[in-house]
Amino acid sequence: MSLNHFMDVSPADERWGHGMAPGVEGVQLHYVRQGMGPSVILLHGWPGFWYDWRHVIPKLALQADVIAPDFRGYGDSEKPDLPPAQGYTPQVFAKDIIALLEHLNLDKVIVAAHDIGATVAQALVRIVPERIHSLILLNPPYPGIGTRRFDPSVQGQFWYQHLHNQPWAEQLIGYDRNTVKLYISHFYQHWAGRKESVRPKELEAIIDVYSRPGAVKSSIAYYRARAGARAQEAAADPTSIQVHHPTTVLWGEDDPVMLAAWSDKLGEYFSRLSFRMLPGIGHFVPWEAPNAVIEAIQAHLE
Numbered sequence: 001m002s003l004n005h006f007m008d009v010s011p012a013d014e015r016w017g018h019g020m021a022p023g024v025e026g027v028q029l030h031y032v033r034q035g036m037g038p039s040v041i042l043l044h045g046w047p048g049f050w051y052d053w054r055h056v057i058p059k060l061a062l063q064a065d066v067i068a069p070d071f072r073g074y075g076d077s078e079k080p081d082l083p084p085a086q087g088y089t090p091q092v093f094a095k096d097i098i099a100l101l102e103h104l105n106l107d108k109v110i111v112a113a114h115d116i117g118a119t120v121a122q123a124l125v126r127i128v129p130e131r132i133h134s135l136i137l138l139n140p141p142y143p144g145i146g147t148r149r150f151d152p153s154v155q156g157q158f159w160y161q162h163l164h165n166q167p168w169a170e171q172l173i174g175y176d177r178n179t180v181k182l183y184i185s186h187f188y189q190h191w192a193g194r195k196e197s198v199r200p201k202e203l204e205a206i207i208d209v210y211s212r213p214g215a216v217k218s219s220i221a222y223y224r225a226r227a228g229a230r231a232q233e234a235a236a237d238p239t240s241i242q243v244h245h246p247t248t249v250l251w252g253e254d255d256p257v258m259l260a261a262w263s264d265k266l267g268e269y270f271s272r273l274s275f276r277m278l279p280g281i282g283h284f285v286p287w288e289a290p291n292a293v294i295e296a297i298q299a300h301l302e
Helices: 090-103 116-127 143-150 152-164 169-173 177-190 200-210 215-226 230-234 260-269 290-301
Strands: 018-022 028-034 039-043 065-069 109-114 132-138 247-252 273-278
Touching: 018 090, 028 090, 039 090, 039 116, 065 090, 090 116, 090 215, 109 116, 109 290, 116 132, 132 290, 143 152, 143 260, 152 169, 152 215, 169 177, 169 215, 177 200, 200 215, 247 260, 247 290, 260 273, 273 290
Parallel strands: 039 065, 039 109, 109 132, 132 247, 247 273
Antiparallel strands: 018 028, 028 065
């Protein structure tokens, strides 16, 4: 099967290489795995799951051992009914990934991460720096954004995070497949710079996953866990949380929610930084600009 045809394969197809592994306290994590060679972990964003990387995995697997997990609460991973602050923080997600690395007997991995996955990657590199070779971060939330995310001028983009913290949010969004489609489709259309990259068949597959019972509730638990921590992190001292691993950051210049201007302080937090702005690309870098992502990862493989 050609690489182009592989991208038309359903996320449930066995050819993706599905597996399950225990995370923290036995929570079962789903992942897909392809290829051989140096290990590359791909961490997804919201609203997504491992399928964020569907345009990256087949080509990258020609030269690497590629593992793309679902965080707990997403995709085919287990969705424990825990208070968000206990079960859905970036630190808990990171510990799940560490458990996955141990289960697969992996060390010195390259981590490529998008959106909330980039937050988890930064937690991961601080918890087990010795197990991480390098980072590739795509439109990453990072401490240098600081209090700018709270500016009134951008709350028209961040409204969804306030909605996710309402106790009835999952009932409203996840009422039925139509409401899930209305909600999820908004972000895929509004946040994408390359509108043509939003392929209807792929979007329908994503909506199918988010329409499962409990899927919306568990996917927004991350935002509920993060709500109380953002202000404290915004005031953090850069020297106390600086990352010294080789780090490549790709930033979609047309991202309306993670503004390109917010990349200005990356050098204060990543001491070995390589940065590239991607004109015409929006928020969804893994599938709006997959070749740029693959090239960035390949540079770390070399």
